[in-house]
Each structure stands twice: as C-alpha cells, then as structure tokens.
Amino acid sequence: MPHQTFFNLPEEKRQSVIDAALEEFSLYDYKTASLSRMVEKAGIAKGSMYQYFENKKDLYLYLMNHAAEVKLGYLTEHTRTYGKDFFSLLKEISHASTRFNLSQPKYSRILYHAAREKHNEELGDLAAEIREVARRYIKEMMLTASQRGEIRSDIDIDLASFCVNQISIDIEDFVSTKFGFSYSQVLREGQESLPITEQQVEEVLDGMIGFFRRGLEAKPPR
Amino acid sequence: MPHQTFFNLPEEKRQSVIDAALEEFSLYDYKTASLSRMVEKAGIAKGSMYQYFENKKDLYLYLMNHAAEVKLGYLTEHTRTYGKDFFSLLKEISHASTRFNLSQPKYSRILYHAAREKHNEELGDLAAEIREVARRYIKEMMLTASQRGEIRSDIDIDLASFCVNQISIDIEDFVSTKFGFSYSQVLREGQESLPITEQQVEEVLDGMIGFFRRGLEAKPPR
Amino acid sequence: MPHQTFFNLPEEKRQSVIDAALEEFSLYDYKTASLSRMVEKAGIAKGSMYQYFENKKDLYLYLMNHAAEVKLGYLTEHTRTYGKDFFSLLKEISHASTRFNLSQPKYSRILYHAAREKHNEELGDLAAEIREVARRYIKEMMLTASQRGEIRSDIDIDLASFCVNQISIDIEDFVSTKFGFSYSQVLREGQESLPITEQQVEEVLDGMIGFFRRGLEAKPPR
Amino acid sequence: MPHQTFFNLPEEKRQSVIDAALEEFSLYDYKTASLSRMVEKAGIAKGSMYQYFENKKDLYLYLMNHAAEVKLGYLTEHTRTYGKDFFSLLKEISHASTRFNLSQPKYSRILYHAAREKHNEELGDLAAEIREVARRYIKEMMLTASQRGEIRSDIDIDLASFCVNQISIDIEDFVSTKFGFSYSQVLREGQESLPITEQQVEEVLDGMIGFFRRGLEAKPPR
DNA sequence: CATGAATGAGGCTTCATTCAT
DNA sequence: TATGAATGAAGCCTCATTCAT
Numbered sequence: 057m058p059h060q061t062f063f064n065l066p067e068e069k070r071q072s073v074i075d076a077a078l079e080e081f082s083l084y085d086y087k088t089a090s091l092s093r094m095v096e097k098a099g100i101a102k103g104s105m106y107q108y109f110e111n112k113k114d115l116y117l118y119l120m121n122h123a124a125e126v127k128l129g130y131l132t133e134h135t136r137t138y139g140k141d142f143f144s145l146l147k148e149i150s151h152a153s154t155r156f157n158l159s160q161p162k163y164s165r166i167l168y169h170a171a172r173e174k175h176n177e178e179l180g181d182l183a184a185e186i187r188e189v190a191r192r193y194i195k196e197m198m199l200t201a202s203q204r205g206e207i208r209s210d211i212d213i214d215l216a217s218f219c220v221n222q223i224s225i226d227i228e229d230f231v232s233t234k235f236g237f238s239y240s241q242v243l244r245e246g247q248e249s250l251p252i253t254e255q256q257v258e259e260v261l262d263g264m265i266g267f268f269r270r271g272l273e274a275k276p277p278r
Numbered sequence: 279m280p281h282q283t284f285f286n287l288p289e290e291k292r293q294s295v296i297d298a299a300l301e302e303f304s305l306y307d308y309k310t311a312s313l314s315r316m317v318e319k320a321g322i323a324k325g326s327m328y329q330y331f332e333n334k335k336d337l338y339l340y341l342m343n344h345a346a347e348v349k350l351g352y353l354t355e356h357t358r359t360y361g362k363d364f365f366s367l368l369k370e371i372s373h374a375s376t377r378f379n380l381s382q383p384k385y386s387r388i389l390y391h392a393a394r395e396k397h398n399e400e401l402g403d404l405a406a407e408i409r410e411v412a413r414r415y416i417k418e419m420m421l422t423a424s425q426r427g428e429i430r431s432d433i434d435i436d437l438a439s440f441c442v443n444q445i446s447i448d449i450e451d452f453v454s455t456k457f458g459f460s461y462s463q464v465l466r467e468g469q470e471s472l473p474i475t476e477q478q479v480e481e482v483l484d485g486m487i488g489f490f491r492r493g494l495e496a497k498p499p500r
Numbered sequence: 501m502p503h504q505t506f507f508n509l510p511e512e513k514r515q516s517v518i519d520a521a522l523e524e525f526s527l528y529d530y531k532t533a534s535l536s537r538m539v540e541k542a543g544i545a546k547g548s549m550y551q552y553f554e555n556k557k558d559l560y561l562y563l564m565n566h567a568a569e570v571k572l573g574y575l576t577e578h579t580r581t582y583g584k585d586f587f588s589l590l591k592e593i594s595h596a597s598t599r600f601n602l603s604q605p606k607y608s609r610i611l612y613h614a615a616r617e618k619h620n621e622e623l624g625d626l627a628a629e630i631r632e633v634a635r636r637y638i639k640e641m642m643l644t645a646s647q648r649g650e651i652r653s654d655i656d657i658d659l660a661s662f663c664v665n666q667i668s669i670d671i672e673d674f675v676s677t678k679f680g681f682s683y684s685q686v687l688r689e690g691q692e693s694l695p696i697t698e699q700q701v702e703e704v705l706d707g708m709i710g711f712f713r714r715g716l717e718a719k720p721p722r
Numbered sequence: 723m724p725h726q727t728f729f730n731l732p733e734e735k736r737q738s739v740i741d742a743a744l745e746e747f748s749l750y751d752y753k754t755a756s757l758s759r760m761v762e763k764a765g766i767a768k769g770s771m772y773q774y775f776e777n778k779k780d781l782y783l784y785l786m787n788h789a790a791e792v793k794l795g796y797l798t799e800h801t802r803t804y805g806k807d808f809f810s811l812l813k814e815i816s817h818a819s820t821r822f823n824l825s826q827p828k829y830s831r832i833l834y835h836a837a838r839e840k841h842n843e844e845l846g847d848l849a850a851e852i853r854e855v856a857r858r859y860i861k862e863m864m865l866t867a868s869q870r871g872e873i874r875s876d877i878d879i880d881l882a883s884f885c886v887n888q889i890s891i892d893i894e895d896f897v898s899t900k901f902g903f904s905y906s907q908v909l910r911e912g913q914e915s916l917p918i919t920e921q922q923v924e925e926v927l928d929g930m931i932g933f934f935r936r937g938l939e940a941k942p943p944r
Numbered sequence: 945c946a947t948g949a950a951t952g953a954g955g956c957t958t959c960a961t962t963c964a965t
Numbered sequence: 966t967a968t969g970a971a972t973g974a975a976g977c978c979t980c981a982t983t984c985a986t
Binding site for chain 5: 727730731766767768769770773774
C-alpha cells in the first residue's frame with residue numbers, strides 16, 4: 057500500500073508520478089522497469105519515491121490496481137448491460153474496452169503487461185491470478201446465460217470461460233499483427249495515436265464474437 | 279549463431295551446457311536468467327560460454343530453436359497425419375504435444391517462456407514472432423481443410439487460426455489452474471513427475487477441440 | 501544540547517518522545533538506530549525532532565545523560581552509604597543497580613550500549629569517557645577505603661579501580677550467559693519481565709564482590 | 723566462506739585485499755565499515771570483492787577468523803607453557819599477546835572490535851560468542867590449576883574465568899587511558915608505531931596478574 | 945581453446961537532515 | 966512551533982561481458 061504521503065500530494069504532482077511510472081511499466085516488464093528512469097521522468101529525487109511507496113513492488117501493484125479501477129470505471133460508465141444476452145454483452149464490453157485501450161494506451165498497457173507477467177519470486181503468479189479473476193467474471197456471465205438457455209447446456213463452463221477470456225485478452229496481439237504495428241513501439245516512440253481506427257478493431261472483435269457464438273450458442277443459426 | 283567452437287565440443291559436454299542453460303531458461307525469463315548460475319550448473323568457465331556463443335541473446339535463441347526442433351522432431355515421429363481431417367489432426371498433434379511436454383518439461387518450458395516473452399530491447403517481439411510461425415502452420419492446415427469442405431467457408435481464417443493457436447498455447451495454463459499446481463513450482467522444486475496424468479490432460483484437450491469443432495466445422499452436429 | 505523547545509513540551513509528549521527514542525537506542529547501537537522509526541513510534545513529525553534536538557548526536561547524548569541521571573537518582577535514593585566499608589558499599593550499590601536494571605530495562609540498556617559504543621567519528625570515544633567517569637568514582641571510594649585501612653596499601657588504585665569498574669559493568673554479560681538469555685532478545689520481543697530473579701543476580705554479584713575482596717582487602721580472612 | 727577465486731589470487735594481491743579490508747574493519751565497526759572505501763584502498767573494482775567473498779558478512783567473518791588464526795599462531799610460537807603454573811602461564815600469554823598487538827595493530831584491532839561488536843541482525847551475538855570461546859579456554863586452564871592446588875578450591879570457576887577473561891580483554895583500554903592515547907586515532911593517522919613500549923604495557927599486565935593472584939591463589943602470600 | 949579474474953554500470957533501498965508551508 | 970515532503974549521497978549487491986594468461 058502506498059504511504060499516505062502519496063495521497064497528500066498535490067493532484068498535479070501525483071499524476072506526474074503516476075504517469076512516469078505508468079510509462080515505464082507500460083514499456084518494460086516488472087523486472088526491467090527501472091526506478092531510476094522513473095524518477096528522472098517524473099523529475100523527482102530517488103528518495104521521494106520511497107516517501108510515496110514501500111518499494112518497487114508496492115508501486116507496481118498500486119499502479120496495476122489503479123489502472124484496473126480506471127478501466128473498470130470506464131467500462132461501467134460506457135456500457136449498457138440491461139436486457140442484453142451473453143453475446144451482445146460480450147460485444148458491448150469488448151467494444152468499450154477497445155475504445156478505452158485506444159484512448160488510454162498507458163493504462164491499457166500496464167494491464168496488458170500485468171496479465172503476461174511470468175512467475176517471479178517477487179510477484180508470484182500475478183498474471184495467473186489476474187486472468188483467473190477475469191475468467192471468474194466471465195464464468196458468472198456464462199452461468200446466467202446458461203440458465204437463460206442462451207448457451208448450450210453440454211458446455212464445460214470452466215473451459216469455455218477460459219477460452220473466451222484468453223482470446224479476449226490476447227486478441228490485442230492479433231490486432232497488432234493484422235495491422236502490422238507494435239503497441240510497444242508506438243508507446244516507445246511517443247506517438248499519441250495508434251495507427252488503427254476503432255472501426256477496424258471492432259470488426260475484428262465481431263469476428264471473434266462470431267466464433268464464440270458458433271461455438272457456444274444454444275440454437276445453431278439456421 | 280553459436281560459434282563453431284560449440285559444435286566441435288564433445289557430445290557429452292555440449293549436452294551438459296545445453297542442459298544447464300535449458301534449466302535456467304525454463305525457470306526464469308530471459309532477463310532474470312543468469313549466466314553465472316548456468317556456468318556453475320554446467321561446471322564450465324564463464325569465459326567458455328563466450329567461446330561458444332556470441333552473447334546471452336545468441337545462446338537463448340539457439341536454445342529456443344533447438345527446443346523447437348526437438349519438439350518438432352518428436353511430433354513428426356509420434357503423429358500419423360495421413361488421411362485425417364482437420365479436427366482429428368489437431369487432436370493428434372495436441373495429444374502428442376502433451377506427451378512431449380510431460381516427458382520433457384525443460385524443453386517444453388523454454389518454449390512456454392519464449393512464447394510469452396514480452397517486447398524487449400534485446401529480443402524484440404520474439405513471442406509475437408513465435409506465435410506467428412505457429413499460427414501460419416495452423417492457417418495452412420485450415421486452408422487445406424477449407425478446400426476439403428471440412429470447415430465453414432464463411433470463416434476468417436486469419437482470425438480463426440489465431441484463436442486456435444492462442445488457445446492451444448495457453449491451454450497449458452488452464453490445465454495447471456484446473457488441477458491446482460504450478461509448472462514453475464514443480465520445476466523449481468525439482469520434482470521429477472507432474473501431479474497429473476496424460477489422460478487428465480487429454481480430456482481437457484478434447485473439450486478444447488470440441489469447442490473448436492462447434493465453432494468451425496462445416497456441418498453443425500445434429 | 502536539546503533546544504528550549506523540547507523543554508517547553510507538555511510533560512506527556514516530552515515523555516513519549518523520550519520513550520520512543522529510548523526504545524530505539526536500547527535496541528540498536530547509535531549508528532543502527534533510526535530516526536524514522538523513532539518518530540513513528542512517538543507519533544510525531546520527523547521535522548519536530550529537529551525542533552527539539554540539534555541532530556541525532558544531540559538527541560543521543562541527551563538521552564544517555566538523562567538515563568544516567570535517572571539511574572543515579574535511583575541509586576542515591578535506594579542506597580544507604582553511611583558507615584559502610586568499601587566492600588559493603590560496593591554490594592549495596594551493585595544490588596541497587598541490579599534492581600534498577602531489572603525494573604527499567606530501557607534506561608539500563610541505553611547505558612549498557614553507551615558504555616560499549618566504539619570509537620566513531622560522530623561520538624568520539626564515548627564509551628571510554630563514560631567508563632572513565634565511573635572509574636573515577638570508584639577510585640575515590642577506594643582512596644577513602646585505603647586511608648581507612650580497608651584495602652591493601654600496595655595496590656595500584658588506578659588499575660584496581662579499572663578492574664572493579666570493568667567487571668561491574670560487564671557482569672551483566674556474565675549473568676545473561678549464565679542464565680542463558682539475551683537482553684537484546686528480551687527487549688526485541690517486547691517481553692515485560694526478564695527470565696531471572698533479583699536473588700539470582702545478587703548471588704552472582706556477591707561472588708564477584710568476594711573476588712574483589714580477596715584481591716584487595718587489607719587483612720586476608722583467616 | 724570466501725570463494726576459491728580469493729585463494730587463487732597472487733599472494734601479493736590477496737594480501738593487499740586483506741590489508742585494505744583489515745584496515746577498514748580495524749577503524750570502524752561492522753556496520754560502519756564501507757565496502758566502497760575498501761575497494762578504493764585496495765585499488766580493485768567493486769565487483770571484484772564479490773568474486774572473492776559472498777558478501778560483507780562473509781568477508782568480515784573470514785578476516786576475523788584469519789586474524790584469530792594469525793594471533794593464535796603467534797602465541798603458540800612465542801610462548802613456552804610447559805611446567806608453568808596458572809599465573810605464570812597467564813603472564814606468558816598476556817605478554818606475548820601484547821607483543822603481537824603492538825607489532826600487528828590491524829590484526830589486533832579487528833579482534834578488539836569483534837569482541838565488542840554488539841548484537842546485530844546480521845552477525846547475531848558475535849562478541850558474546852567470541853568471549854565465551856576465550857573464557858572456556860581460561861576455564862580449562864583454571865580447572866587444571868584447581869586440581870593442582872594452585873588456586874583456591876572455594877572459587878566459582880565460571881565466574882572467575884569470566885572475570886579473568888574480561889579484564890584480559892579490556893586491559894587494552896586501561897593501557898590506552900593510562901598512557902593517554904587512542905588506538906583508533908593511532909591507526910587512523912597511520913602512525914606505524916604506538917607511543918608506548920612493551921615494557922610499559924608489561925608492567926600493567928603484571929599488576930593485573932597480581933590482582934588475579936591475590937584473588938585466586940590457594941595460599942595467600944605471607 | 946579454456947580459463948576465470950576483472951570490470952564498472954546499474955540495480956533497489958535507507959538515511960539524516962533541510963525547508964517551505 | 967509543527968509539519969512532512971524533498972533531498973541526494975551512500976549503502977550493498979548483481980550482472981553480462983572482456984581479456985590476459
């Protein structure tokens with residue numbers, strides 16, 4: 057947990073610390089990210105970082121949770137879930153998620169990295185835990201859908217939710233391969249906007265959801 | 279590329295170098311893996327490593343390719359592809375792959391890590407490249423299958439091959455979550471055998487392939 | 501010297517500062533003791549410490565002198581010196597000292613540490629100075645005793661007072677070894693009472709004084 | 723334990739490393755001693771120190787044991803113990819010890835410091851352990867002397883050996899106070915020789931032994 | 945070709961002290 | 966007077982790589 061000091065910081069400064077750290081962690085994995093570079097970017101003394109956070113791990117976990125909250129807030133605000141069936145929900149959420157990722161690449165990117173962080177003495181199996189949380193959420197949606205008869209009853213929901221979750225997370229990689237660019241490079245070169253449009257991404261997502269639909273839906277489309 | 283020196287090594291010594299490096303890279307990601315630990319395990323001088331390889335990256339890429347070759351050789355030898363349809367092929371390959379992973383955890387694990395290595399100034403987007411190679415292979419299979427009418431004609435094969443590849447790669451994570459163990463931990467603790475049987479894994483794989491089949495197969499099951 | 505600010509503090513707050521600092525200095529030597537931990541224990545701002553004291557050294561020296569005063573006050577109040585010969589006096593004082601140490605472990609412990617602080621750029625030869633003060637006191641007692649014919653006339657009083665003083669100071673270590681415990685550990689684990697009784701310590705002290713008596717007394721016991 | 727690398731070093735270089743570290747540890751206590759200063763004195767790279775030793779603690783313990791061995795070797799070579807009674811033995815040893823201390827102040831000084839190192843998370847109760855080893859040695863001598871009727875039978879040998887050991891260790895401090903100099907300062911200022919002669923020290927030691935004799939000897943001198 | 949010592953940049957973290965509010 | 970954030974030097978340690986033998 058960050059120290060109170062951090063929360064007492066003037067808004068502007070706090071954000072600049074967050075930005076610098078976010079940038080570093082969105083460019084490099086946990087181990088490679090360097091506190092020295094962060095403080096230089098943020099224009100603060102190295103010791104100050106330790107006024108704000110217990111240590112590197114504390115900083116990282118805070119940023120990751122913060123990013124998750126920011127994203128969740130965005131999704132909550134930008135999606136209408138009422139009355140939607142499972143596949144429509146998935147579409148709604150993934151479209152909103154894409155818009156978030158395109159507009160907030162650093163927040164998006166630290167989550168991307170966190171979900172791919174390998175086992176590590178300091179962080180443990182962080183990625184596995186994150187993915188599991190997301191999978192559970194999808195599993196709940198699927199259980200509801202199953203009761204409503206929206207998806208086939210002979211499905212192993214654990215496995216299915218795993219697949220849906222995994223693809224949803226990794227589809228980002230497909231997009232970058234398909235359109236021939238690298239998120240990392242874009243961030244590294246400080247480009248403000250990504251070389252793709254929302255619409256292009258959404259077409260891919262719809263294809264993905266079509267794949268899910270055919271694999272899971274109760275009544276095969278005639 | 280390794281230096282000629284490496285290939286001139288007596289078989290036994292060369293293998294011990296490979297084993298030591300393989301073990302290190304199967305326990306840690308690229309950045310975390312330590313040359314010092316490797317040479318200690320291998321019982322050779324540190325400088326020798328630089329007689330054999332240009333640098334850490336060279337060593338890593340060699341090992342990864344070597345592991346890929348070993349695995350491909352195993353798959354080639356242990357699968358019968360003739361006359362099989364796409365889904366049977368997938369099953370054949372994934373089952374064989376599982377047997378390889380269980381019997382050769384180190385070779386398996388470096389490939390696991392490589393396919394998850396993040397962008398990195400030294401290695402670039404290695405993981406993306408590896409996954410792309412595998413996806414292309416699956417894409418070829420799917421194109422053939424499509425021509426044979428085994429899979430639906432309205433499928434975006436790029437996307438579909440991505441999904442199939444991605445899930446096939448990551449299903450390992452599902453298995454470890456489902457059966458409550460960690461590959462990393464097993465290797466770290468030097469346990470010889472994994473706490474699961476081939477059969478248990480194969481059941482999961484069959485579920486996964488069922489998912490693919492429903493999503494892709496030309497004629498929906500009646 | 502502490503600033504006036506410190507003495508203007510409400511009694512309660514001043515004591516809490518003393519307590520926190522005392523605890524830290526009774527657990528760690530001068531260099532290892534941390535101001536950060538102290539202010540946290542005391543629940544005051546870090547800057548405040550510098551309103552009260554010039555610096556770490558000032559704080560330390562104040563505390564040490566304070567502890568010495570407290571102990572001296574205790575000894576003055578709890579010993580009757582009138583009409584006693586040298587050895588009885590020594591016994592009276594060392595017994596009272598033991599009772600003080602057992603009842604006020606923190607005050608006792610900072611003095612223990614101070615008397616063992618090594619030469620140090622900041623503190624100089626503090627321990628030597630402290631021991632010298634105590635030795636001078638004993639030397640005075642011995643001079644008086646010598647004039648009274650209580651101790652042998654052929655004794656080098658400087659050396660003898662050194663020995664008596666040194667043993668009196670270090671006997672604490674003998675006690676802890678003999679009874680198999682560590683003062684440091686007891687304080688660190690926050691145990692309220694020591695695992696020994698006054699009586700046990702006093703027996704040791706009497707043995708020690710017997711040793712002094714035989715070595716110094718004018719007429720050997722028949 | 724130092725790494726083999728250290729022992730493979732050319733004699734001259736190894737000694738220069740030892741000298742630099744010895745000097746640092748003879749000037750400062752464990753915590754205050756600085757690896758940076760050591761490598762600068764020794765003229766080697768910081769990383770080299772870690773080719774030789776596991777870490778600071780390893781280096782320290784090695785040096786301390788080394789110094790103990792060197793001193794013990796010196797004492798063994800420069801004392802004749804055969805046929806001597808307890809007090810003569812003590813005299814022989816303490817004289818030799820003094821000559822060692824005067825001729826090898828650095829070796830002497832690290833032992834001096836080690837025997838005064840306070841409890842410490844890294845080193846534990848090192849000083850207590852060292853003193854206990856020395857006390858046991860003296861205790862054995864006293865048991866023999868007791869059987870031979872050289873010392874009084876009503877003595878508590880544990881306590882007596884503690885006192886003898888303690889004084890023998892700390893007498894160095896008496897000497898420096900008596901002759902008005904500071905070992906630390908002498909070393910710090912790089913003076914080659916101490917401002918006292920062997921003879922002066924030996925007179926003090928003889929006084930100390932006289933004190934022991936009167937306190938312990940079986941037949942009081944007539 | 946093998947060796948293994950040497951390197952020095954860079955890693956994270958702690959610290960006593962200062963100073964603007 | 967009280968606060969507590971800011972500072973930056975210094976701490977120990979790890980690392981991949983080089984190079985003389």
